[in-house]
Amino acid sequence: MEEKKANIEIKSCFLSITIDKTMKENFNDLCRKNGLDFSYANALFIKQCLKIDDIPFESDQINNKKGKHKKDPVRCSIRISPEERNAFKYLCKKKNVKMIDSLKIFMGTAIQNKKFPFSN
Numbered sequence: 001m002e003e004k005k006a007n008i009e010i011k012s013c014f015l016s017i018t019i020d021k022t023m024k025e026n027f028n029d030l031c032r033k034n035g036l037d038f039s040y041a042n043a044l045f046i047k048q049c050l051k052i053d054d055i056p057f058e059s060d061q062i063n064n065k066k067g068k069h070k071k072d073p074v075r076c077s078i079r080i081s082p083e084e085r086n087a088f089k090y091l092c093k094k095k096n097v098k099m100i101d102s103l104k105i106f107m108g109t110a111i112q113n114k115k116f117p118f119s120n
Contacts, residue, residue: 014077015042015085017100019107021072027107034116041116042078045106046088048118055095055102056117057109078103 024038031041049055092099110116
């Protein structure tokens with residue numbers, strides 16, 4: 001039964017994630033300074049990953065994110081097509097990383113560098 005569940009295609013136009021409130025505020029500030037919003041910036045990152053067929057982080061960055069608890073968690077939505085969402089899901093699975101972990105690393109890296117790794 002679980003095997004069938006794993007093969008179900010996602011049809012929602014949103015990817016819902018929960019992140020630390022401070023991370024969201026800092027990321028939103030960076031987005032505003034660059035004329036983007038939270039959802040669009042994350043969707044651009046996902047599209048970039050799909051274009052290069054890779055998650056552009058080292059395995060030690062990904063492993064350091066696992067198991068960390070969120071302080072003051074907030075729910076966020078990323079608007080993306082169901083096809084791109086499914087493709088990103090399978091890319092992350094292929095790279096052995098959770099979608100949320102790759103998005104958190106993207107946001108954390110962007111905040112730290114005060115810029116996005118793509119042109120908007």
